[in-house]
Amino acid sequence: MTEFAAAAMASGAQLRLRQLTKAFGASQAVDRISLDVPAGAFVSLLGPSGSGKTTTLNLIAGFLTPDAGDILLDERSIADVPPHKRNIGMVFQSYSLFPHMTVAENVGFPLRMRTRLSRQAARQRIDEMLALVQLGHLGTRYPRQLSGGQQQRVAMARALVSHPRLLLMDEPLGALDKKLREQMQVEIKRIHRSVGTTVIYVTHDQTEALTMSDLVVVMHQARVSQVGTPRVLYEAPANLFVADFLGDSNLLTATIAHVSGDELAVEIGNGEKIRAARGTSAAAQGSRTVVLIRPEDISLTATDERTAGQDVVAGTIKDISYHGDTFKLDVALGADMLKVKVPRERGAGMERGQKVFLTWNSSVVRLLPAADRTSDASGEDAR
Amino acid sequence: MTALAEPRAAPLLRPALSSRGRMLPALLLLPCLAWITFFFLAPLVLMCWRSLASEGFSLEPYGVLFTSPLFTKVMITTVRTAAITTVFALLLAYPLAYALTVSGGKVRALILVFTLIPYWVDIIVRSFSWLILLGDNGMVNKALMALGIVSAPLQMLYNPFSVLLAMVQILLPLTTVTLFGAMLRIDRTLITAAKIHGASEWHAFRTVFFPLSLPGVYGAGLLVFVLALGFYVTPALLGSPRETMIAQTIMVEASQLLDWPQASAAGAVLLIITTSIAAIYNRYFSLDRLWGGSDK
Numbered sequence: 001m002t003e004f005a006a007a008a009m010a011s012g013a014q015l016r017l018r019q020l021t022k023a024f025g026a027s028q029a030v031d032r033i034s035l036d037v038p039a040g041a042f043v044s045l046l047g048p049s050g051s052g053k054t055t056t057l058n059l060i061a062g063f064l065t066p067d068a069g070d071i072l073l074d075e076r077s078i079a080d081v082p083p084h085k086r087n088i089g090m091v092f093q094s095y096s097l098f099p100h101m102t103v104a105e106n107v108g109f110p111l112r113m114r115t116r117l118s119r120q121a122a123r124q125r126i127d128e129m130l131a132l133v134q135l136g137h138l139g140t141r142y143p144r145q146l147s148g149g150q151q152q153r154v155a156m157a158r159a160l161v162s163h164p165r166l167l168l169m170d171e172p173l174g175a176l177d178k179k180l181r182e183q184m185q186v187e188i189k190r191i192h193r194s195v196g197t198t199v200i201y202v203t204h205d206q207t208e209a210l211t212m213s214d215l216v217v218v219m220h221q222a223r224v225s226q227v228g229t230p231r232v233l234y235e236a237p238a239n240l241f242v243a244d245f246l247g248d249s250n251l252l253t254a255t256i257a258h259v260s261g262d263e264l265a266v267e268i269g270n271g272e273k274i275r276a277a278r279g280t281s282a283a284a285q286g287s288r289t290v291v292l293i294r295p296e297d298i299s300l301t302a303t304d305e306r307t308a309g310q311d312v313v314a315g316t317i318k319d320i321s322y323h324g325d326t327f328k329l330d331v332a333l334g335a336d337m338l339k340v341k342v343p344r345e346r347g348a349g350m351e352r353g354q355k356v357f358l359t360w361n362s363s364v365v366r367l368l369p370a371a372d373r374t375s376d377a378s379g380e381d382a383r
Numbered sequence: 384m385t386a387l388a389e390p391r392a393a394p395l396l397r398p399a400l401s402s403r404g405r406m407l408p409a410l411l412l413l414p415c416l417a418w419i420t421f422f423f424l425a426p427l428v429l430m431c432w433r434s435l436a437s438e439g440f441s442l443e444p445y446g447v448l449f450t451s452p453l454f455t456k457v458m459i460t461t462v463r464t465a466a467i468t469t470v471f472a473l474l475l476a477y478p479l480a481y482a483l484t485v486s487g488g489k490v491r492a493l494i495l496v497f498t499l500i501p502y503w504v505d506i507i508v509r510s511f512s513w514l515i516l517l518g519d520n521g522m523v524n525k526a527l528m529a530l531g532i533v534s535a536p537l538q539m540l541y542n543p544f545s546v547l548l549a550m551v552q553i554l555l556p557l558t559t560v561t562l563f564g565a566m567l568r569i570d571r572t573l574i575t576a577a578k579i580h581g582a583s584e585w586h587a588f589r590t591v592f593f594p595l596s597l598p599g600v601y602g603a604g605l606l607v608f609v610l611a612l613g614f615y616v617t618p619a620l621l622g623s624p625r626e627t628m629i630a631q632t633i634m635v636e637a638s639q640l641l642d643w644p645q646a647s648a649a650g651a652v653l654l655i656i657t658t659s660i661a662a663i664y665n666r667y668f669s670l671d672r673l674w675g676g677s678d679k
Contacts, residue, residue: 061579083578084586096576100594109590113581158580168579 012040012198013074013165015060020069022055029055031222032069037200037215039074042192044201044209047219048245053202056219057168060200062086073166087114089159089197090168093175095151097143103130103154104139110162129157132191149180156188160195169201173208185212206246210234218242240368243292250298250338252291253370259285263362266291270334274311276365288370295341297364300329301357302349310359317354320347331358427654434647444648454632454649461629464543464618465611468550472558472607473600475551480562484569502556510620513549514540517621541623549617554607561606565599566592598668605664609657629653 015037022030030052037043045053058064060071062083071079078086089110097106104126111122130136133153143151152172159167172188173181189212192199203209209216210230218225218233218241226238237243244251254266257273265273266289276291306312315331315338327347329340338358342350350356434444448454483494501509516522517539524536539545569592577587615630622628629649636646 063575063579082583083575084581084583086579087581088579090576090579092572092576094570094572096570096572098573098577098591109577109582110580112590113577113586162581 011163011165012196014039014072015166015198015200016072016075017056017060018070018072020056020059020071021067022059022064023067028222030059030066033222033224035217035224035227037198040196040198041214042189042199042201042212043215043217044203044213045217045219046203046206046209046245047225048204051219052222053204053219054170057170057200057202060166061088061090061168084113086166087162087164088166088168089162089164091152091155091159091170091172093171095143095155095172095175097151097154097158099143101142102139103135103141103143103146106143106154107139107157107161109158114162125161126157129161132160132194133157133187148176149184152176152184153187156191160191160197163195164197167197167199169199171203172201173203173205181208188212210246218245220245236366237292237368240290243366243368248295248339248341250291250293250295251368252293252336252338254289254291256285256287256289256367264367266367268333269336270313272311272313272333274313274365275362276367277363290368290370292366292368293338293360293364295328295339298338298340298358298360300331300340300342300346300350301359302354304357306359310361312357312359314355314357317350317352317356320350320352322347331356333358430647431651434644434651444644445652447645448648448652457627457629457632458652460626461612464546464550464626464628465608465614467547468554468611469604469608471547471551472554473562473604476555476558476562476603477596477600479559480566483559483563484566498556498559501552502560506553507616507620509553510549510617513545513552513621517545517548540621541626543622543626546618546622546626549621550611550614553617554610557610558603558607561603562596562599565602566596568599569595601664601668605660609660612653612657 015035017033017035020030020033021028033052033056045056047053055064059066062078062081066079069079070077073086098109101109107126107129108122111117111125115122117125126139127136130139133156135150135153135157138146138150138154143154146154155172159169169188173184176184185208201209201212210233213230215227216230216233217227220241226233226242228236233242234246237246240251243249252268254268254274257265257267262277263275265275267273268291274291304312304314313333315333317329318332318337319330321328322344324344326341326344327350329342329347329350331338331340340358435442479494479498483491483498486494514521518524519536519538519540521539523539524533527533527537528535573591573595574587577591578584582590612628613630614628615634618626618628619631630653633646633649633653636642636649
C-alpha cells in the first residue's frame, strides 16, 4: 500500500477555470467564474443552495457543457472532452454505488472501463484500494449490505482506483450523522494526504469546509464571492456575504467618524464611537461602513473594567442560551443587538435584563464595504 | 419523566386505540372482499369443484385432458404463441420504454399518448382492424400491388403470423408502460457515476442500466405471458383452427359441447399454470415490484 501511495503521490492535476459560464433558461447558474486550483490542493466550493457550486462541479465533470469559458486541466482544455475520457474520479452525495455489483466489482469498475490491466493486476489494485479505505474484508459484499459510512468508503475507493488526477466530491457526507461525518472528515483528509490527488469538494457545511480545506471558494449567486485559506476567510472576510455566511457574526452599520494614521474610529447606531484597525479599506471620513465583530472576540463583564487599547460599551442582556461549553447572549446596544459568546463559568451568573459591559481589542474589529457587494472585483468589467 | 409515565398510561390507552385501529381497515376492506368472494373466488371454487365432482368424485376430466392429443396440441400452441408474443412484445417495448425514460417533458408526454391511445381502444376493435389491414383486399395488399411488389394478394390472415402480429400489438402498450415504470425506478445518477468512471454511453447502458432493468423485464414478461395465455378474441378472429388456443377450447367445451366438467378441468389447468408462474417470479423478484413496491 505504501508503494502505491508513493506512486500516486504528487499526481494531482492543476485545474483552472476561465470565465466559466452556464445558464439554465433565464437563470444564470454559473456566471463568469475564474479559479486557479494548485496541483494536489484540497479545495472546497462552499455556498448556500443555488449558489452555483454543484453546477460548477458538474461542468468540471463534464455532465454539463459550459455556455462560455474554459476548463483547463494541467493547461489542457477539457471543455470538449466527454466525461468518460476526462480521467476524473467522483464521489456522489448518494454514493451511487452500483447495486448489482459487489464491493470489489464496484471498485474495479473504473479499471475495467479505463485500463487494460490483467485480471490479477486489477485484483491487486482493488485490494490496495480497499485496504486504503479500511474495507479489505468486505470485497464480496453488496452495497445494500453495508452501512452508510462503509458505502461512503467504497465510493472513495471506486473514485480513486484508476489514479485520477482530479477527485470531485459532491456533498459526500450529507447523508451521514454528525459523529460519523466528523470521523469521515478525518478519514478523507488522511486519504487525500496519502494519494495526493487534487480534490474539489462541494459542501454547504462551513465547518466541513473550514476544517478540511487548503483553500475555500465561497460562492454566492452564481459568482465567486471570495477565495482564501480558511483563516483568511474567517478572520478577514472581503465582504458582507462571506462575513455573514461563515460563523456567527455581528454586523453593525456605522459611519466613519475620524481617521488618524493606522487607526480610525467609527460611530455605531447608539452613538458610541469604537476604534478599528484601518486595514486595507480606503475609508474616508463620513462614509458609511459595516463593522464586523465576532461573538467570541467580545468579553463581557458585569462591571466596567476598562484597560488601555480596549473600547467598552454598555448594554442590556436580552436573551441567554446555554450551549454546554458556552453561553450565547444577545446584548442590546441601543437599537443594535450584539451576539456574544462567553465561556460557561463567565456566563453562569448572568441573567436577562442585567446591565453589562462589552469590551474587545480594536484589532478584532473589521470594516466591510457597506453596500451589499457580494461578488468579487471582476464584477465590474464585462457587464 | 416520560419513561416513568408511559407504562402506566399505556394499558389504559392501548386497548381503546388498537381495537378501533384494527376495525377501520377491516371495514374498509369489506366491500371489496365481498365482491371478490361472490364474483371471483366462489365461481373459481365452483369451477374446480365441477371439474372434480360431476358424477361422484373423479379425476377423469383431467385424465382426458392429459391423454387427448387435441388438448396437448392446443396447450402447446397456446404456450408457444404466448411465449413468442412475450418475446416480441419485450423486444419492441424495451427501446420505446427506454426512450420514454431518457426523454423529458413534451417528448415523453407525446410518446406516452401515442402508446396509450391504442391501449384504450377495445381489444375486439383492434383485432378487427387487423382484418381490414391484412385481408386480400386490405390496405397492405392493395399498397403492395399498387407498387408492383406482388402481383396477387398475399395470404396474411388466418395463420400464426396474423395472430402473433395482433397479439403483440395489443399487448405492446401494457408491456411498454410496465417496463417504463420499472426503468423510472432506476437511479439515473448511477449512469452518471458510470460515465465519470470511464464508461461510454453504450458501456454505461450495457454494464449498469441494462442489468438493473432486467427484473422489470422479467416482470413485464410475466404479465404479458400470463395475459397472452388467456387470449380468446384475437386467435378466434385472426387465426385458423390450427392456431386454436386454450381459451377457445374451453369456450367450445362449455358452450357447444356442454361438457362442463371438461371445460372446468381445462380452466383449472390454465389457472394452475398462471399462478405457478407468478409464484416462481415472486420467489425470485417479489411481485411488489410490478406495482411500484420496493425491490427485493
